Amino acid sequence: MYHIMKLIQIKGSVYPDGAIMKMAEYFVKFRGLQSVLHKIHHRNIRMVCYHMVKDVSTSYYPPNITTDVFREQIRYLKNNYEIISVKEALERIKQGDKLHRALSITTDDGFAEDYSVTAPILAEEKVTATFFVTSNCLDNKQLMWRNKVMHIQNKLEPAKLYSMMNRLAREFRLAAPAGTKDLLTWSYFDWSMQHKEMLSDRLWEMAGLEPISEWLTENRPYLTVGQIKELQHNGFHIGAHTKTHPFCDRLSYAELKEEVLGSIDHLSSTLQSNIDVLAYPFGARPTHEMEQRLIREHADKISGLFGLQYSISNKRNPYAWDRDTMPANYNQSVLKLSVMGIKRKLLKTIGMLHAVFFVANIV
Numbered sequence: 336m337y338h339i340m341k342l343i344q345i346k347g348s349v350y351p352d353g354a355i356m357k358m359a360e361y362f363v364k365f366r367g368l369q370s371v372l373h374k375i376h377h378r379n380i381r382m383v384c385y386h387m388v389k390d391v392s393t394s395y396y397p398p399n400i401t402t403d404v405f406r407e408q409i410r411y412l413k414n415n416y417e418i419i420s421v422k423e424a425l426e427r428i429k430q431g432d433k434l435h436r437a438l439s440i441t442t443d444d445g446f447a448e449d450y451s452v453t454a455p456i457l458a459e460e461k462v463t464a465t466f467f468v469t470s471n472c473l474d475n476k477q478l479m480w481r482n483k484v485m486h487i488q489n490k491l492e493p494a495k496l497y498s499m500m501n502r503l504a505r506e507f508r509l510a511a512p513a514g515t516k517d518l519l520t521w522s523y524f525d526w527s528m529q530h531k532e533m534l535s536d537r538l539w540e541m542a543g544l545e546p547i548s549e550w551l552t553e554n555r556p557y558l559t560v561g562q563i564k565e566l567q568h569n570g571f572h573i574g575a576h577t578k579t580h581p582f583c584d585r586l587s588y589a590e591l592k593e594e595v596l597g598s599i600d601h602l603s604s605t606l607q608s609n610i611d612v613l614a615y616p617f618g619a620r621p622t623h624e625m626e627q628r629l630i631r632e633h634a635d636k637i638s639g640l641f642g643l644q645y646s647i648s649n650k651r652n653p654y655a656w657d658r659d660t661m662p663a664n665y666n667q668s669v670l671k672l673s674v675m676g677i678k679r680k681l682l683k684t685i686g687m688l689h690a691v692f693f694v695a696n697i698v
């Protein structure tokens with residue numbers, strides 16, 4: 336069950352892409368129905384999550400969303416929602432505003448494209464956004480482990496890659512990669528968060544690629560402090576995305592605190608502004624107990640903690656707000672935005688029924 340939930344979390348859906356595409360192509364024609372669904376199901380703040388907007392794909396973060404699709408999606412969002420920054424959402428909810436039909440646009444990871452591609456389009460469309468930045472990658476000081484893994488996966492022949500994965504598994508006594516698993520999936524499921532840097536560095540070395548520092552200087556994948564300050568000056572809002580982008584549900588409390596507070600403190604002091612919201616990488620929330628302790632002990636520094644996908648609805652508590660990832664296909668994004676409310680209500684009902692049956696020892 337954990338693996339199925341993780342797959343849904345990572346891949347976004349368990350349905351075959353072809354079926355979804357066909358459904359979406361048909362659904363996008365029913366504008367009236369979409370509008371009704373938006374009105375019925377989206378009474379609280381919605382947040383959408385992007386990563387990279389770019390017309391050519393990169394080796395370290397595929398798949399990207401093209402500028403045409405992004406612009407089309409932003410126009411759709413503008414027509415159906417009031418777009419506000421996360422900062423404004425927090426201020427308004429404090430004043431008792433229920434944020435009916437409000438929506439925040441967010442991006443994760445702090446890619447340089449936030450500055451060069453995403454923000455200029457948003458500015459042309461006269462809307463704002465919040466950019467969540469992985470603080471150790473700031474100024475291209477480090478290559479994030481997932482970007483290392485994706486780059487290696489895209490650069491190597493499958494047979495060579497598979498033999499390297501097996502070698503790594505033997506060297507570090509990891510679970511052997513099963514026949515169908517790709518490197519990215521294997522790293523998600525079987526690498527410990529404490530060893531992710533070491534494992535991805537070792538794999539990079541085995542692959543015989545140029546040194547990471549050289550690769551970073553050449554490719555400059557992430558935002559610089561100067562670019563972020565300019566974004567802030569132009570009305571965009573910045574949030575934290577941890578220091579090293581771990582699955583936060585697999586950390587000890589001390590590690591979680593270091594990732595969350597460490598990135599908030601680093602960004603706040605570097606940017607000389609109050610960075611007080613964080614989006615969990617992969618949307619992976621820590622246990623309820625750990626999260627509550629974090630909020631209790633550091634409420635002065637943290638005003639919002641955001642996940643992905645699972646919230647039934649984003650009500651009054653900004654520590655429990657979740658976001659929707661945006662698909663790279665326009666029709667699919669319209670379908671997702673329209674039906675997600677119903678899907679979550681159904682999942683909640685099924686979850687409750689399941690819990691009742693489970694407790695009654697029927698299933």
Ligand SMILES: [Zn+2]
Binds near residue numbers: 444616
């Ligand atoms: Zn991320």
